[in-house]
Amino acid sequence: xxxxxxxxxxxxxxxxxxxxxxxxxxxxxxxxxxxxxxxxxxxxxxxxxxxxxxxxxxxxxxxxxxxxxxxxxxxxxxxxxxxxxxxxxxxxxxxxxxxxxxxxxxxxxxxxxxxxxxxxxxxxxxxxxxxxxxxxxxxxxxxxxxxxxxxxxxxxxxxxxxxxxxxxxxxxxxxxxxxxxxxxxxxxxxxxxxxxxxxxxxxxxxxxxxxxxxxxxxxxxxxxxxxxxxxxxxxxxxxxxxxxxxxxxxxxxxxxxxxxxxxxxxxxxxxxxxxxxxxxxxxxxxxxxxxxxxxxxxxxxxxxxxxxxxxxxxxxxxxxxxx
Amino acid sequence: xxxxxxxxxxxxxxxxxxxxxxxxxxxxxxxxxxxxxxxxxxxxxxxxxxxxxxxxxxxxxxxxxxxxxxxxxxxxxxxxxxxxxxxxxxxxxxxxxxxxxxxxxxxxxxxxxxxxxxxxxxxxxxxxxxxxxxxxxxxxxxxxxxxxxxxxxxxxxxxxxxxxxxxxxxxxxxxxxxxxxxxxxxxxxxxxxxxxxxxxxxxxxxxxxxxxxxxxxxxxxxxxxxxxxxxxxxxxxxxxxxxxxxxxxxxxxxxxxxxxxxxxxxxxxxxxxxxxxxxxxxxxxxxxxxxxxxxxxxxxxxxxxxxxxxxxxxxxxxxxxxxxxxxxxxxxxxxxxxxxxxxxxxxxxxxxxxxxxxxxxxxxxxxxxxxxxxxxxxxxxxxxxxxxxxxxxxxxxxxxxxxxxxx
Numbered sequence: 001x002x003x004x005x006x007x008x009x010x011x012x013x014x015x016x017x018x019x020x021x022x023x024x025x026x027x028x029x030x031x032x033x034x035x036x037x038x039x040x041x042x043x044x045x046x047x048x049x050x051x052x053x054x055x056x057x058x059x060x061x062x063x064x065x066x067x068x069x070x071x072x073x074x075x076x077x078x079x080x081x082x083x084x085x086x087x088x089x090x091x092x093x094x095x096x097x098x099x100x101x102x103x104x105x106x107x108x109x110x111x112x113x114x115x116x117x118x119x120x121x122x123x124x125x126x127x128x129x130x131x132x133x134x135x136x137x138x139x140x141x142x143x144x145x146x147x148x149x150x151x152x153x154x155x156x157x158x159x160x161x162x163x164x165x166x167x168x169x170x171x172x173x174x175x176x177x178x179x180x181x182x183x184x185x186x187x188x189x190x191x192x193x194x195x196x197x198x199x200x201x202x203x204x205x206x207x208x209x210x211x212x213x214x215x216x217x218x219x220x221x222x223x224x225x226x227x228x229x230x231x232x233x234x235x236x237x238x239x240x241x242x243x244x245x246x247x248x249x250x251x252x253x254x255x256x257x258x259x260x261x262x263x264x265x266x267x268x269x270x271x272x273x274x275x276x277x278x279x280x281x282x283x284x285x286x287x288x289x290x291x292x293x294x295x296x297x298x299x300x301x302x303x304x305x306x307x308x309x310x311x312x313x314x315x316x317x318x319x320x321x322x323x
Numbered sequence: 324x325x326x327x328x329x330x331x332x333x334x335x336x337x338x339x340x341x342x343x344x345x346x347x348x349x350x351x352x353x354x355x356x357x358x359x360x361x362x363x364x365x366x367x368x369x370x371x372x373x374x375x376x377x378x379x380x381x382x383x384x385x386x387x388x389x390x391x392x393x394x395x396x397x398x399x400x401x402x403x404x405x406x407x408x409x410x411x412x413x414x415x416x417x418x419x420x421x422x423x424x425x426x427x428x429x430x431x432x433x434x435x436x437x438x439x440x441x442x443x444x445x446x447x448x449x450x451x452x453x454x455x456x457x458x459x460x461x462x463x464x465x466x467x468x469x470x471x472x473x474x475x476x477x478x479x480x481x482x483x484x485x486x487x488x489x490x491x492x493x494x495x496x497x498x499x500x501x502x503x504x505x506x507x508x509x510x511x512x513x514x515x516x517x518x519x520x521x522x523x524x525x526x527x528x529x530x531x532x533x534x535x536x537x538x539x540x541x542x543x544x545x546x547x548x549x550x551x552x553x554x555x556x557x558x559x560x561x562x563x564x565x566x567x568x569x570x571x572x573x574x575x576x577x578x579x580x581x582x583x584x585x586x587x588x589x590x591x592x593x594x595x596x597x598x599x600x601x602x603x604x605x606x607x608x609x610x611x612x613x614x615x616x617x618x619x620x621x622x623x624x625x626x627x628x629x630x631x632x633x634x635x636x637x638x639x640x641x642x643x644x645x646x647x648x649x650x651x652x653x654x655x656x657x658x659x660x661x662x663x664x665x666x667x668x669x670x671x672x673x674x675x676x677x678x679x680x681x682x683x684x685x686x687x688x689x690x691x692x693x694x695x696x697x698x699x700x701x702x703x704x705x706x707x708x709x710x711x712x713x714x715x716x717x718x719x720x721x722x723x724x725x726x727x728x729x730x
Contacts, residue, residue, distance in 0.1 A: 057534070059532070060535050085500060128483075129485065266725075288730055290730060292727065298481040301414065302709045303480070306712070
């Protein structure tokens with residue numbers, strides 16, 4: 001056990017799996033699979049496994065996604081790490097190929113592959129094309145692909161192990177704004193399920209649901225509300241598809257109030273799906289969702305930080321719903 | 324000249340250990356005085372009938388303007404580096420163009436940069452756009468304000484460095500992505516050919532773009548449709564932190580042009596006259612309806628991919644370890660070797676040797692460029708910040724969108 005960052009935790013999981021499976025591949029561009037953490041050995045996949053298995057490609061996300069899929073169809077496990085600038089360049093391959101091949105082959109195709117897609121939108125000033133926090137919505141919509149978004153280093157490791165061992169294509173979203181988060185993460189290999197939400201705090205007044213890069217602010221708001229006497233059940237969605245309807249429904253049956261928080265655009269954000277599923281199953285509940293407005297993220301921090309849902313926005317919305 | 328010789332002349336920076344210990348100006352004076360590398364490739368190219376040698380026929384005013392724009396870019400970049408290093412209130416994140424000035428200026432000097440929107444030539448730029456923007460004619464003050472996200476910036480604080488644009492001079496703009504912009508640029512060229520407006524479209528791209536599927540799409544369609552399109556590939560050897568050999572199997576990316584049966588030209592990107600000659604030839608071809616050209620300018624950036632790690636205030640260039648590069652970084656000797664063939668010095672010395680400028684005049688131009696840059700950033704510092712609620716504007720032409728973060 002040691003304190004580990006998100007990426008150290010992920011690469012530790014991948015390193016173990018690549019040592020077990022001599023055919024497993026890692027495909028990257030620009031960002032070498034290297035991580036370090038105090039008191040632990042440096043992980044360098046390229047150095048350890050060589051360039052036949054760990055390839056640094058040119059800037060071509062379509063190839064990265066297609067190569068990963070092709071490797072899977074040929075029977076090898078493969079992971080590709082696509083940086084945020086290119087995380088929709090590969091959309092066609094994932095949406096129209098990886099997502100449909102299992103069905104189109106009548107169940108014959110097996111695709112033990114992981115699309116590790118970096119997402120950002122956390123850094124004020126990056127703006128426009130370098131802000132793409134809305135991809136959770138895009139990818140979660142695809143049938144035939146599991147889409148997950150861990151928010152802690154410990155989940156990042158356990159869910160990466162599960163994603164690699166899963167015979168289906170998994171889109172594994174990495175909210176890069178969490179890159180500096182550190183926590184105790186077990187050294188040994190363990191699995192975290194790809195279909196379970198995590199209840200972070202239990203409470204009976206209101207259920208607040210968020211995911212990924214929005215979780216730190218959501219938990220901050222939960223603490224503020226607790227100090228003011230509100231009992232919040234904070235849920236980290238973790239899995240967008242399949243979505244853990246049971247945990248959500250059970251919580252709102254108890255609290256009768258549901259607030260969802262997204263950094264994705266408002267229209268069709270994951271929270272919209274959460275509310276729809278709960279509304280179908282729980283009578284007499286009240287709902288509210290907050291999200292990034294349906295506007296491209298502007299560069300100026302004054303505009304961007306006001307538009308991105310933060311702890312103050314969450315506290316205000318919760319009070320309105322409970323009050 | 325064999326391909327190998329041509330590559331060596333145009334590509335390799337001199338690596339003489341002695342040269343490194345000289346001042347960069349002293350060294351270049353020696354090289355140019357001996358009539359070496361600087362004009363060699365141009366002469367050879369002319370002998371092959373590939374390029375016109377237009378540079379020598381330009382007016383003194385035009386040549387002086389080219390030198391002026393080179394030093395304007397240089398001092399803009401240096402001032403921006405110092406700003407980033409010394410002013411904790413400066414919020415811009417920047418990709419510096421220093422070292423590549425001759426490419427932007429050589430190309431844009433062959434373009435129409437003033438006039439109505441259906442008259443000016445169009446430029447599509449990259450994530451390293453400030454040099455292209457200045458060479459095309461953007462207002463430096465407003466650009467500095469945009470880079471610090473001010474409400475009076477050229478794009479009102481919505482864009483920032485990687486999305487700068489200025490329609491008034493045909494600068495369609497920066498593009499933070501690698502690939503799509505090049506294909507989009509062919510769309511502009513397609514419209515221009517259809518309406519017969521005699522404009523040309525230039526897209527700047529880096530060596531990393533060769534790996535993208537968009538490179539093929541842009542050149543293939545431009546060649547098939549004979550579009551007025553010029554692809555200027557600035558090969559500064561690195562895409563982000565990876566050497567271009569990771570994305571390209573050949574030494575000269577311009578070789579790719581053969582596949583499309585279009586001209587592919589390699590030029591010394593440190594020599595503004597060579598770049599101009601190639602650009603002018605390509606522009607005349609495009610305007611005449613004879614189709615696209617691929618120009619590969621061999622060049623180098625003096626700073627790391629992003630920001631100023633390894634740089635010191637008041638000093639040109641960044642050296643040594645870049646934490647963002649994680650496991651690979653450029654050898655310091657390589658950076659210093661390239662700095663021996665500095666585009667500012669090369670242009671300056673050519674113009675002095677041609678009798679266009681004397682040293683005093685060149686010094687005065689450079690001093691004025693430095694003042695302009697310092698004043699631009701000082702002006703930007705005084706500009707108002709954006710209003711939060713303005714973030715809901717400019718989504719569509721009409722109206723504003725709802726503030727969904729508020730309950």
